[in-house]
Amino acid sequence: MVASKRAAADPTRSSNENKRTCSGEGGTTESLVSAYEDVPSKAQSESGSRGYPPSTSSDTINRGIALLNAHHGPFGDIYPEDGVWGEFNRSFSLFLSKNVVALASFNGGTKFFSCTGFFIDFDDECQTILTSATLVRDPDGSNKIVEGLKIKVLLPNNQSKEGTLKHCSLQYNVALVSVKNCRYVRHVNLEQCSINYSSKVVAVGRSFESGALMATRGARTCWSGPFDCEHLSYSTCKISKSGIGGPLVDIDGKFLGMNYYDKKMGTPFLYFDDLRGILQYFKTKHFCLIDKTEYRSMTGMKRHILEDNYYIQNRWILPDPSSMNEREREEERRVLASLHPTSSRRVKYAYTGGDVTVLK
Numbered sequence: 640m641v642a643s644k645r646a647a648a649d650p651t652r653s654s655n656e657n658k659r660t661c662s663g664e665g666g667t668t669e670s671l672v673s674a675y676e677d678v679p680s681k682a683q684s685e686s687g688s689r690g691y692p693p694s695t696s697s698d699t700i701n702r703g704i705a706l707l708n709a710h711h712g713p714f715g716d717i718y719p720e721d722g723v724w725g726e727f728n729r730s731f732s733l734f735l736s737k738n739v740v741a742l743a744s745f746n747g748g749t750k751f752f753s754c755t756g757f758f759i760d761f762d763d764e765c766q767t768i769l770t771s772a773t774l775v776r777d778p779d780g781s782n783k784i785v786e787g788l789k790i791k792v793l794l795p796n797n798q799s800k801e802g803t804l805k806h807c808s809l810q811y812n813v814a815l816v817s818v819k820n821c822r823y824v825r826h827v828n829l830e831q832c833s834i835n836y837s838s839k840v841v842a843v844g845r846s847f848e849s850g851a852l853m854a855t856r857g858a859r860t861c862w863s864g865p866f867d868c869e870h871l872s873y874s875t876c877k878i879s880k881s882g883i884g885g886p887l888v889d890i891d892g893k894f895l896g897m898n899y900y901d902k903k904m905g906t907p908f909l910y911f912d913d914l915r916g917i918l919q920y921f922k923t924k925h926f927c928l929i930d931k932t933e934y935r936s937m938t939g940m941k942r943h944i945l946e947d948n949y950y951i952q953n954r955w956i957l958p959d960p961s962s963m964n965e966r967e968r969e970e971e972r973r974v975l976a977s978l979h980p981t982s983s984r985r986v987k988y989a990y991t992g993g994d995v996t997v998l999k
Contacts, residue, residue, distance in 0.1 A: 712879045713846065715855025723841055723854045723890075731892035735854075738825040739885060741793040741847035742802060742816060744774050744785075751775075751788055753847035755885035755898075756816065760826040761918060762805075765817045768792065769827075769914070770884035771899060772807050772814040773957060782809045782952050792818050797850050806921040810945045811868060811909065812899060812955045813917050827886065827894050829918065832911040834937070838889035840874050842898050842906055844882030853882070856890070857905070864901040865993030867953040870942075871899070871907040878906050880957070902958040904971060904990040912937040920944040970995040 716722030724732050743753035756770030774790070777783050790802035802816040836859075843854045857876035864873065874887060880900055887895045887908045896908040916934030923931040924946075932944040945951060974995055989996050 712881070713851065713853060714844065714878045714882060715842070715853045718852035718854070723856045726839075726856075726890050727841075728892050731888075734825050734892075735843055735886075735888070736852055737795050737823070738827060739843055739845050739852060740768060740795065741845040741850065741881070742768065742770055742774055742884070743791050743793075743847045744788040745791065746785070746788055751785065752778075753881060754883040755844040755881065756792075757884075757886050758824045758826050759918075760828045761815065762817065765819050766821045766824055767805070768802070768816045768818065769897065769918075770814050770816060771897070772809055772812045773883055773899075773955065774814055774816075775804055775807065776809060776812070776955070778957055782947070782954075784809070790816055791847075792816065793845070793847050793850055794818075794821065795824075795845075795852075808917055808920070808944075809947045809955075810949065810953045811870075811913070811917055812953075813897070813909070813914065815918075815921060829894070829911050829915045832894045834895060834910075835889055835891055835893060838891050838893075840876060840895060841888050841890060842874065842876035842878050842882055842885060842908075843888060844878055844885035844898075846881050860905060862905055862990040863992060864903075864905075864907050864990075866899075866901075866907060866955060867951075868909075868955075870909060870913045872896070872910060873905050873907055874898075875905045882906075899955075900957065901993070903967065903993065904974065904995075910937070913942075916942060916944055 716724055718724050718736055719732060727735075739755060739757045741753065742756050744751040752774055754771055754774055756768040759767055759769045761767040761769075772784075775784050775788055777785050784804075784807060790804060792800045792802040794800060800818050800821060802818050804814060805817045806815040807813070839856050840859055841854050841856050843852070845852050855876050855878060857874045860873050860875055862873040862875075864871065876887070876898070878885070878898060878900065882898055883900045885898050887898050887906075889895060894911060896910045897914060899907045899909075901907055912934075913936070916936075919934055920932055932946065934942055934944070936942055945953070974990055989998055
C-alpha cells in the first residue's frame with residue numbers, strides 16, 4: 640500500500656493545501672526557466688581546478704538540463720565567488736559556510752555514500768548534524784540500515800571528525816549524526832524558520848572530496864516526483880547526489896527545509912515544520928507519551944509521524960548514476976517551453992509522479 644501524493648497535477652492550480660509547494664504571488668515562470676539555462680555553472684566549468692573530475696559528456700556541458708543524474712559531482716556556484724553567493728547578505732553566506740558540512744559513510748575501507756548535512760540546535764551534550772538517512776540506509780529500498788558503517792564528517796574548517804548515528808527515520812529519510820569535540824559552529828534553529836513565498840530558493844551542499852561549498856538557485860513548484868512520502872515538496876534547483884541532506888534556503892536568508900534527490904526535473908525537499916515534527920519524535924519516542932508522534936504543521940494542521948514499523952512504508956530508492964536519454968530530455972524541454980515567460984500559451988505540461996504529463 641502506497642501513501643498518496645500531495646502535490647497537484649496542474650501547476651496553475653492553487654489552494655491552501657498546495658500553497659506551500661507552489662510559488663508566491665506574481666508567479667515565478669521566469670525563475671523556472673532560468674533554472675535550466677544552457678550555460679554551465681562555475682562549479683561545472685571550473686571543476687578540473689577544484690578537485691572535481693571533469694565532465695566527459697559534451698551534452699552535459701552544452702545543455703544544462705541534461706545534467707540530471709550526476710553522481711557526486713559539483714553543482715551550482717562555489718563559495719565565496721559570485722553567482723548566487725553574491726545575492727545573499729554577506730553575513731548569511733558566512734553563516735552557511737560555518738554551518739554546512741559534508742559526511743561520508745564507510746564500509747571497511749570502501750566509501751559507502753557521501754552527502755551533505757547541517758548543524759542544528761538539538762542536543763546540549765554534543766553537536767548535532769541533520770542529514771539524510773541515505774547516508775546509512777540500504778540502497779535496495781528494503782528500508783533497513785546497513786550495519787557496521789563508520790561515519791566521517793568533514794567540517795567547514797576541513798577537519799575530519801568521527802560521527803555517530805544518533806537517530807534515524809527511514810520513513811522520512813532523516814538522520815541525526817552527533818560529533819564530539821567540535822566547536823565554533825553555527826546552528827540552524829528550526830523554531831525560528833519562516834517562509835517568504837515570493838523569494839527565490841537556493842539549494843546548498845558541500846563536497847566530501849574537495850570540501851567545496853556549493854549553491855544553486857531555483858523556485859518552488861507544484862511538480863511532484865515518484866516518491867511515496869506525501870509531505871515532499873519540490874523546487875527547480877538542480878543538485879547532484881552530494882547535495883542530498885543539504886539545506887534549502889531563500890535568498891533573504893531564511894531556512895526552508897532539507898533537500899533530497901530526483902534524477903528528473905528538480906529537487907524534492909521536506910519543509911522545516913515536518914522536520915520539526917520528526918525531531919520532536921526523536922526526542923520523545925523512548926518515552927511513554929500518548930501523542931509522541933503528533934505535531935502541527937505551519938498552517939496549524941495536526942499531523943502524525945509514521946514510525947518505521949508502520950504498515951505503510953515510504954520507499955526511497957536512489958537512482959543509479961546514468962545519463963538521460965533523448966526521450967527524457969525532450970520531455971523536459973517541452974515542459975520548460977510551456978513555462979516560458981514570453982509564451983502566450985497556457986501551461987500544457989506538468990511533472991507529476993516522476994513523469995511528464997499533458998494537462999487538459
